[in-house]
Amino acid sequence: MSDLRITAIRTFRVEEFSNVLWVHVETNAGLTGLGETFYGAGAVEAHIHDTLANRLIGQDPLCIEALHKEMLNLPNAQSSTGVEYRACSAIDIALWDLFGKLCNQPVHQMLGGQCFDRIRVYNTCAGTRYVRTNNIKPVDTWNLGQSQGQYEDLDGFMTDAGRLAEDLLSNGIGAMKIWPFDPAAMENKGLYISAEQMKQAIRPFEQIRKAVGDRMEIMVEFHSLWNLPTAKKIARALEPFEPTWFEDVIRMNSPQALAEFAASTDVWTCASETLGSRFAYKEFLDRDAVHVVMADLCWTGGLTEGRKIAAMAETYHRPFAPHDCIGPVGFAAAIHMSFSQPNTLIQESVRAFYKGWYRELVTEVPTIEGGYVYPMEGPGLGTELLPSFFERADLSSRVSEA
Known part of the structure; x- marks a missing residue:
């Protein structure tokens, strides 16, 4: 063990991005x-402090595996993405950042x-105000028509998905993620979809294929x-448009049900940023319920657990695709x-975020050009909170120290 010790844990929240x-x-x-980490920031902050x-102050921060185990050695820290896992994730990412800084790598x-010189990205078509709320309920947080930013991609796929696809391709981005079925799901509580709702939700796919x-x-x-x-039923209707994958089609609490879905379609099934720890993923992999393994490092136990999930996916010959639709530090970690993972298929990104509000908060964002992301070169994560972040009027902070 080293002489290095954790002396304080400090947390930060800003009202504008109240879930981060x-x-x-x-x-x-x-x-x-x-x-x-992201979502329920107040509850996560309370759990940390x-x-x-x-459990952490006074400990060697280089004992990352041991500290990870200690953070989750709690009776209510199960294989979920609840408060305990989100708190562990945030601290674990910070420990890896420390490790890299100490080694100047x-x-x-x-x-x-590195396993790759560059990695393909897809654009998740969120808008500039998609997470600027304390409510992340589907559809309610779309903020359609409320902003005139350059990358209002949610408005784009709901109004003219073909033109949006052309714009993405002109920037070298050859993959996009959309969710036009959400309004029908919210209206009908996910129980059924009418013929008219089906036609409406399929229209963006028709527009994309017609345009590009x-x-x-x-x-x-x-x-x-x-x-x-x-x-x-929806999967059958979408199959003629040859989507790359269907993501989180049902609640991720029944490997058997998802396996039935996966067996019913030739389109890949992707799951799931809502799963925490490798133990949950194993249940789905054992039942052939998932083809693409997605994990959010800010929810599933940080980089320590994330690399185990990726490695386990490879043992089942499944590709790995990290999630990102939250904050700039989680994006860098992903x-x-x-x-670092040989089975990485593609990296999620949101251009409305990395060209927009991420730059209001951190010193560096990853380089994305021509549909590819390139490695971050600085020590640790390679990014820090901007000095101006600590001068924000809506900033609050809490500290625990020795």
């Missing part, structure tokens, strides 16, 4: 690690080094809103993970 929580893990050597801080090097043919890959997000029979 940032964490600083401070040490006696003056090094600070940066982490992040009320439960985890006294990027996190992907600490995880084993098969030059654009289409991923379909369902946000776990449907029951199984309706999900299968990209480091993507470069």
Whole structure:
């Protein structure tokens, strides 16, 4: 063990992005690690300071595996993406950032080094105000027509998906993710879809294929809103448009039900950023319920658990595709993970975020050009919260220290 010790854990929240929580893990050597998680920021912050801080302060931050185990060695920390896993994720990411800074190497090097020179990205078609709310209920947070930003891609796929596909292709981005079935799911509580609703939701797929043919890959997000029979019905209707994958079509709490869905269609089934820990993923993999393994490192246990999930996916000959639709630090962490894993298929990205509000908060965002993301080169995660972040009028902070 080293002489390095954790001396304080500091958390930060801003009212504008009220679901994002940032964490600083401070040490006696003056090094600070940066982490992040998303959703229920107040509850996660309370868990960090009320439960985890006294387990972590005074410990060696380089004992990442041991600290990860300690953070989850709780009676209510099960295989989910609840408060315990989100808190652990934020701190774990910060510990890897610290490790990289100490060694003066990027996190992907600490995880084993680059497997690729560049990685394909797809554009998740969210808008600029998609997460600027404390409510993340589907459809309610779409903010349609409320902003005139350059990358209002949610408005784009709901109004003229063909033109949006052309614009993405002109920037070298050959894959996009859309979710036009959400309004029907919310209206009907996921129980059924009418013929008219089906026609309305399929229109973006028709527009994309008419405008750009098969030059654009289409991923379909369902946000776990449907029951199984309706999900299968929608899948049959979409198959002629040859989407790349169907993502989270039902609630991710029944491997058997998802396996039935996966067997009913030739389109890949993708799951799921809503799963926490490798143990949950194993249940789905054992039943042939998932073809593409997606994980959000800010929810599923951080980089420590994320690389185990990716490795397990490879043992089942499944590709890995990290999730990102949250904050800038989680995005950086996902990209480091993507470069370090040999089975990474593609990296999720949101151009409305990495060209927009991410730049209001952090010093560096990943380089994305021509439909590819490139490795971040600085030590650790390679990004920090901007000095201006700490001057925000809507900033609040809490600290636990020795």
